[in-house]
Every structure is written in C-alpha cells, then in structure tokens.
Amino acid sequence: MATAAATILSIDQQQYLLYPTKVSLKSRLLKHLKANKSDQDLIAITAISWNKSIFTKDDLEDVCHKYENSDDVWARGFLSLVILLQPPKMKCTTSSRRIFSLDNSKAKLPAGPLIIEKATGHIFTVAKLQSDTNAAFVSSIMPTTKVKGGFTEYCRSEEVLIPVPSRLYFPENKKKPLNGVRVAVKDSIALKGLRTSFGSKAWLDTYPAELATAPCIQKLVDAGAVILGQVKTTEFAEGVDAAEWIHTVCPFNPRGDGQQEASSSSSGSAAATAAYEWLDVAVGTDTGGSIRHPAGINGCYGQRPTHGRVDLAGVLGATDLFNTVGIFARDVKTFSKVGGYLVDETSHVRVKPTERKFNLLYPTRAPQTQNPDPHHGGQHRWFPHPEVDQSTWTEAEKQIEQTVARMEKLFDCKRIPFNVNELWRATPVVGQPRSLDEAVGHIYSAVTTSSALHTGIDEFVAEYKRENGGREPPISDVVRARLEHGRSVSPEEIADALQAMQAFRGWTENTIFGSYDADSTTILIFPQTCGRPNYRDEVPDRSVLFNDTFSIYAFGYLVGCPDYTLPVAEVPYMSKVTGQTEYLPASISLIGRPGTDLELFDVVEQLHQHGALSDLKAGSRMFSQD
Structure with missing residues (x-):
C-alpha cells in the first residue's frame, strides 16, 4: 500500500522520495487506472523491458527475483501494476489484467520501480530514503x-x-x-x-x-x-x-x-x-x-x-x-x-600487461624492536625483522604474513627485506642529515601549517570577523595551536623543507625504485593497520603538537607515489564496550613508482582473482560469516 505525504511515499514500510519525469500516460492504461475504484491516487508500479511476444507468471517471478538480487530499492510493493516496455509494433500476450504493454520508443521510461499519479497520468521515478545511522553525512x-x-x-x-x-x-x-x-x-x-x-x-x-x-x-x-x-x-x-x-x-x-x-x-x-x-x-x-x-x-x-x-x-x-x-x-x-x-x-x-618481473620491497624494523605501540612513532608500519621469532609476532602480523607469502607465490618473486633508516644512512644525500627523522621529519608540519594560512584560513578568519563584529571564529584548541605554529614558520624554514623534500624524492627515485629494472613492477608493501582498538572516547595527548619523525606515508606526500590501502584480515579483541570478542581490520598498503596507478590496480585485481583479497561487507565485520 502506498500513501502520499508531499513527495514522500510509504511502500512496504519503507520511505520513498518521488522524482518527476517528463512522461505522462495518455492511453488505455490511464483509462484503466481512472476506472479503478481504489482511493489511491499514487500507484506503485514496476516497469520491465521485454522483447518477447508472451509474458507469463513464471516470467514475472523470474524478473522479480532478478530485481530483488540486483537492486536494493525495488520491492514487491511496486507490483500493483506491471508495464512491459516493448519495441515498436510488438504486442505481448498475457493473461493478467494487471500487466500492460507500452511502446517504449514513445514513453522512454526506465525499467524498475515507478509511481503513476492516477489523476494526471504523470510518472515518477523513486529514491529510497536511507538513514545515516553512523553520522557520516x-x-x-x-x-x-x-x-x-x-x-x-x-x-x-x-x-x-x-x-x-x-x-x-x-x-x-x-x-x-x-x-x-x-x-x-x-x-x-x-x-x-x-x-x-x-x-x-x-x-x-x-x-x-x-x-x-x-x-x-x-x-x-x-x-x-x-x-x-x-x-x-x-x-x-x-x-x-x-x-x-x-x-x-x-x-x-x-x-x-x-x-x-x-x-x-x-x-x-x-x-x-x-x-x-x-x-x-x-x-x-x-x-x-x-x-x-x-x-x-x-x-x-x-x-x-x-x-x-x-x-x-x-x-x-x-x-x-x-x-x-x-x-x-x-x-x-x-x-x-x-x-x-x-x-x-x-x-x-586498458589492456592487461604481459608477464613482468616483480620486485616486492619489504621494509622492516630493527631486530630489537618488537610489538611496537601503534599509536606512537609509526613503527607498527614496518614488518618484523626476519631474525625475530615469529612466535612473538602480533596476530595482525601473522595474518598479514599469509598475504605476503601469497604475493610471493602469485608473482613468482621473493620479498626484499630492508631497513629504510639504515638504507638512508648507508646512501647519504649530500647536505642532508644522516638521520632520516632529522632529514624529513619536519617537512610536513612546516609546509602544511604555513600553507593552510596563506591558501584560505587567514582569508576566512578575516571574513568571519567582518561579518561577526570582530569575533574570532570557533576553532578547536588543537587546530588553533597548529595554525599558530604555521605563523611562526619562517620563509627560510619553508625553503629548507622544500629542499629536503626534493632530496628525499630524488633519493627514493634513485635508491629505492631506481635500484630495479624500470620494465619490472616494483612495489613497496607495508602494514597499514594492525587491528588494535583505539576507542573514540579516548582523549589524545597533545603535549607534543607534532610527531616530527619520518613517516612511511612520506612516499605518498613527498615523492608523489600512488599508495593503496588493502584490508586483508580481521583481528579479534576483547571490547571494553560490549564485553565480547569483536574484530577489527588488519590492512596493508601497496606503494608504486609515481605514475604506476593502473599497474597497481592490475596487481590488486590479480590478488583478488587468486583469493588473496576479498570483497568486503558493510557493518561490524568485513567478511561474511556464512
């Protein structure tokens, strides 16, 4: 049953919004609707593209199953009437009084759920109203x-x-x-x-x-x-x-x-x-x-x-x-x-590439570093050193290892372990500190906070004050503190940061990616998230405004590399909220040379085709529990 409230309809206990089309029915169907003694002015119908000369109850049921499996908006409440959208001069035989044929070369209707206004013959498409239960919109x-x-x-x-x-x-x-x-x-x-x-x-x-x-x-x-x-x-x-x-x-x-x-x-x-x-x-x-x-x-x-x-x-x-x-x-x-x-x-x-050699770069922590805190220093984004006993690995590391091993088998390659900090020290860039943290750790905070002011924030603050009697706009404490830091960054510091950025970019292109054949596919892989809880009600420690150490994310923002996040596993934990075992994602990232975006997508597709990656479910669990 459908009831109207302005442009909102309730059909099968779901809310639908109506969109007007340019189509109005002026045919025997409209006459049929007006002859119907129902007090409903808005009729929920289903339009079906049909190229055969007969339409049976079995055909209708087959179409309904297809619609239910392929569409989350259509419902059986739209079966008050069925319109068969047919090519010109084709006539369809059916025994049902609820099924009508229509020459779609004239009507130009879409297949699917529709609404007809009985009084005028106007046809509407619909949109199902979905709730934003996770406050994302x-x-x-x-x-x-x-x-x-x-x-x-x-x-x-x-x-x-x-x-x-x-x-x-x-x-x-x-x-x-x-x-x-x-x-x-x-x-x-x-x-x-x-x-x-x-x-x-x-x-x-x-x-x-x-x-x-x-x-x-x-x-x-x-x-x-x-x-x-x-x-x-x-x-x-x-x-x-x-x-x-x-x-x-x-x-x-x-x-x-x-x-x-x-x-x-x-x-x-x-x-x-x-x-x-x-x-x-x-x-x-x-x-x-x-x-x-x-x-x-x-x-x-x-x-x-x-x-x-x-x-x-x-x-x-x-x-x-x-x-x-x-x-x-x-x-x-x-x-x-x-x-x-x-x-x-x-x-x-795009055409899939021919067989290529793969280089799988595998950045590791120092051998003495085990089970690092995921909220500090970014060390959880390195793999365990090969010398570390696997029995000490976290559950996420063990799960991720299975994916890495499958990549080695699929692409017929062996991972290449290396330590980024040691490699930087061993291949120094002229004029740059030997510590990677000192060389590039300061770049992000200096450039982003200063640039944010000059590319819009200062103008916004001035405009807001003009419109609000000189009042400052509300800005959170942590963001305001970062912006104040940006005001203190000197032109010389910006110039130094940009020079350091170019040095790191050149080093990455020459030393990391440049060490391998340009015709090969070279991928740097790292653990992205480790499935550990981080509750939304926890207040972060902001005694240190910036973590000015090297971040593996720098390959993206300093070098410009494509970087894709891929969930690969779920890790159990005991929730302080539910008191039960829940599951959080563990994921990896793939980094490629700048410009290899489509190559990376091809890699992702191959991993999916061979079962190393899965399509994900919405909700509390990523994977189906069937």
Missing part, C-alpha cells in the same frame, strides 16, 4: 533542474536521510562507464549549488553555495556516477581525534564494537563506505594519510593516486603540494574501475 542531495549541471540539497541535519535511486534506472552504457555508481563526496570538495563546510560550521555560515562542481567530481558525473551527498571531514581537514570535534559529531566507525576511531580527515568517506551497503564509493582527499589510514581502520579499500594525476580545482586542503583526491570502496571491481577512471578516463579499456 553532512547533507544529502537530489537531482535538480534549478541549477544547471548542479545539485539541490535535500537534507542537512544531524540525522540525514539520503535519497538512493534504483540501480535498475542505470543499465550498462558504453558511453558512461560509471553509470549508476553511487558516490558520496567529502565536504571539502565543491559541488555546484551546495555549500561546503570544510568541517567547520563557521566556514559553512561564511561562504555561499558553490558556483561550479570540482572537475574531479564532474568527471565522475559525466561518466554516469550518481552523487548521493556530502560526507564529513575534520575541521579544515586537519588530523584530529573524535573527542576533539567541536562543530559536529565525528562519524562512527562501524567495525568491531562501533566505538572505534574513524580516523581523519576523510572520516565520513571511510565510515560511510564501511557502514552502508547502498553506497558504492566515497571520494576523499589525502594530504598526509587522510585516505590511507581511515581506509585501514574502517576496513575498506583506499586509493591515494600519484600526485598530480587528479585535478585539484575546487578542492580545499592545507596545501596542493601534498594533497590529492582518491576513493574508498568495498569491492575490488568497483575500486579498480572508479579509481582507475579518476586518474585515467581510458582505464576501463
């Missing part, structure tokens, strides 16, 4: 004709409802390789007609709606992607924990007990991807790890592309020198297809 959107090529906000609140259109409306289309892919966009990326908050209510209140959609998003839309809404980012896309959010509630990581950190700054992108089966992809940004780490702890695939491969117009961030745009996904096919298209629109027709 800022706003949801709906198609619009008011803003050409833009979007209209449907809902903006702490309890967002997201209209999700039927997958049946988007059949395969060679001209639109991403047709129907459902996408959420980080709220630091411009969408025409919508306001961008950049993680700050004050920013949202200061600036008007965007006049243009960021080219990286428009590229996806032009390929058929369906934008569902904006997802949360931390304040100014800074690295902050859940307890430090002041403008809204931090998204909830769905994995484990549901009370773990969602990480930053693409928190909403990662949490939404991991939580909602009805979402295919979320777009995020990564300056210093804001896609890679959230993907790891929220248990989804994450892509940081080669720096410079994605247009950053319309994208907010601390500095374009490090920032880039990438995606999150749960299944490998979607991850490779959408991520590949983002960096290269011809990627969907």
Whole structure:
C-alpha cells in the first residue's frame, strides 16, 4: 500500500522520495487506472523491458527475483501494476489484467520501480530514503533542474536521510562507464549549488553555495556516477581525534564494537563506505594519510593516486603540494574501475600487461624492536625483522604474513627485506642529515601549517570577523595551536623543507625504485593497520603538537607515489564496550613508482582473482560469516 505525504511515499514500510519525469500516460492504461475504484491516487508500479511476444507468471517471478538480487530499492510493493516496455509494433500476450504493454520508443521510461499519479497520468521515478545511522553525512542531495549541471540539497541535519535511486534506472552504457555508481563526496570538495563546510560550521555560515562542481567530481558525473551527498571531514581537514570535534559529531566507525576511531580527515568517506551497503564509493582527499589510514581502520579499500594525476580545482586542503583526491570502496571491481577512471578516463579499456618481473620491497624494523605501540612513532608500519621469532609476532602480523607469502607465490618473486633508516644512512644525500627523522621529519608540519594560512584560513578568519563584529571564529584548541605554529614558520624554514623534500624524492627515485629494472613492477608493501582498538572516547595527548619523525606515508606526500590501502584480515579483541570478542581490520598498503596507478590496480585485481583479497561487507565485520 502506498500513501502520499508531499513527495514522500510509504511502500512496504519503507520511505520513498518521488522524482518527476517528463512522461505522462495518455492511453488505455490511464483509462484503466481512472476506472479503478481504489482511493489511491499514487500507484506503485514496476516497469520491465521485454522483447518477447508472451509474458507469463513464471516470467514475472523470474524478473522479480532478478530485481530483488540486483537492486536494493525495488520491492514487491511496486507490483500493483506491471508495464512491459516493448519495441515498436510488438504486442505481448498475457493473461493478467494487471500487466500492460507500452511502446517504449514513445514513453522512454526506465525499467524498475515507478509511481503513476492516477489523476494526471504523470510518472515518477523513486529514491529510497536511507538513514545515516553512523553520522557520516553532512547533507544529502537530489537531482535538480534549478541549477544547471548542479545539485539541490535535500537534507542537512544531524540525522540525514539520503535519497538512493534504483540501480535498475542505470543499465550498462558504453558511453558512461560509471553509470549508476553511487558516490558520496567529502565536504571539502565543491559541488555546484551546495555549500561546503570544510568541517567547520563557521566556514559553512561564511561562504555561499558553490558556483561550479570540482572537475574531479564532474568527471565522475559525466561518466554516469550518481552523487548521493556530502560526507564529513575534520575541521579544515586537519588530523584530529573524535573527542576533539567541536562543530559536529565525528562519524562512527562501524567495525568491531562501533566505538572505534574513524580516523581523519576523510572520516565520513571511510565510515560511510564501511557502514552502508547502498553506497558504492566515497571520494576523499589525502594530504598526509587522510585516505590511507581511515581506509585501514574502517576496513575498506583506499586509493591515494600519484600526485598530480587528479585535478585539484575546487578542492580545499592545507596545501596542493601534498594533497590529492582518491576513493574508498568495498569491492575490488568497483575500486579498480572508479579509481582507475579518476586518474585515467581510458582505464576501463586498458589492456592487461604481459608477464613482468616483480620486485616486492619489504621494509622492516630493527631486530630489537618488537610489538611496537601503534599509536606512537609509526613503527607498527614496518614488518618484523626476519631474525625475530615469529612466535612473538602480533596476530595482525601473522595474518598479514599469509598475504605476503601469497604475493610471493602469485608473482613468482621473493620479498626484499630492508631497513629504510639504515638504507638512508648507508646512501647519504649530500647536505642532508644522516638521520632520516632529522632529514624529513619536519617537512610536513612546516609546509602544511604555513600553507593552510596563506591558501584560505587567514582569508576566512578575516571574513568571519567582518561579518561577526570582530569575533574570532570557533576553532578547536588543537587546530588553533597548529595554525599558530604555521605563523611562526619562517620563509627560510619553508625553503629548507622544500629542499629536503626534493632530496628525499630524488633519493627514493634513485635508491629505492631506481635500484630495479624500470620494465619490472616494483612495489613497496607495508602494514597499514594492525587491528588494535583505539576507542573514540579516548582523549589524545597533545603535549607534543607534532610527531616530527619520518613517516612511511612520506612516499605518498613527498615523492608523489600512488599508495593503496588493502584490508586483508580481521583481528579479534576483547571490547571494553560490549564485553565480547569483536574484530577489527588488519590492512596493508601497496606503494608504486609515481605514475604506476593502473599497474597497481592490475596487481590488486590479480590478488583478488587468486583469493588473496576479498570483497568486503558493510557493518561490524568485513567478511561474511556464512
């Protein structure tokens, strides 16, 4: 039964939003509807593309099973009437009075769930309203004709409802390789007609709606992607924990007990991807790890592309020198297809490479370092030294080892253990410290905090004060402290940081990747997340504002390498919240030479085809428990 409340319908106890089409029925079907004595003015129907001359009850049941398996919007409540969309001059024989044929060359209707207004014959498509149970969204959107090529906000609140259109409306289309892919966009990326908050209510209140959609998003839309809404980012896309959010509630990581950190700054992108089966992809940004780490702890695939491969117009961030745009996904096919298209629109027709030699670089800790704290120093992102007894390894390390061993077998190669710090000392760069921490540890904090002020924050603060009687905008303590640090960074310090960056980039290209044949595929692999709990109510120690040590993430932001996060296992832990054993993701990262984005996707696909990677479920567990 369907009941109307403005443009909202309840069908089979689910809420649907109506979208008007340009189609009105003026045929015997409309006469039939008007003759029906039912008091319903809005009739839920199902349209079926049908090229045969007969349609039986068995055919209908087969179509229903197909729709149920392929679409999460269609329901049997749409079977009040069935319309067979047929080619011209074809007549279909059926014994049912509820089934009608229609010449689709004139009607141009999509297959799937539809609504007919009995009084007028107007036909509507529908979108199922989904709840944002994990507080990942800022706003949801709906198609619009008011803003050409833009979007209209449907809902903006702490309890967002997201209209999700039927997958049946988007059949395969060679001209639109991403047709129907459902996408959420980080709220630091411009969408025409919508306001961008950049993680700050004050920013949202200061600036008007965007006049243009960021080219990286428009590229996806032009390929058929369906934008569902904006997802949360931390304040100014800074690295902050859940307890430090002041403008809204931090998204909830769905994995484990549901009370773990969602990480930053693409928190909403990662949490939404991991939580909602009805979402295919979320777009995020990564300056210093804001896609890679959230993907790891929220248990989804994450892509940081080669720096410079994605247009950053319309994208907010601390500095374009490090920032880039990438995606999150749960299944490998979607991850490779959408991520590949983002960096290269011809990627969907790429030819698989011939047999190549593989070099698997395997960075290790010093032999005396065991079971490092994952919250300090980044040492958990190195593998155990080969001399360390495997009985002392963590559960995550043991699980990850199985994946590494499978990679060796699949690609017919042996891992190449090395210690990054020792290699730096053994192959010194002229004019740079012998300690890698001293050489590059300071670059990120100096460049990002200073650049953030000059590329938007200072202008925002001044504009906010003009509009609010001289009042300062609300900014969290940790972010304000970082910005104040940026004001103290001198031009000489910036010049030194940029020189050190170039030195490290050259060293990586020559010493790490340059040591191997350019025609071979060289991949640096490292443990991304280790499946240890990090509760969202824990307040971080900010007595030290920056951890100015070397980070393996630097291969991405200093060298520009593509870096993909791949969940590979679940690790049990005893939850202090539920009092039961729960499971958190363990993940790895693959780093390639700059420009090898599509090669990395090919590697990911091969790992998936041979069972080393799996498609992921939404919710508390990544893998099916059947």
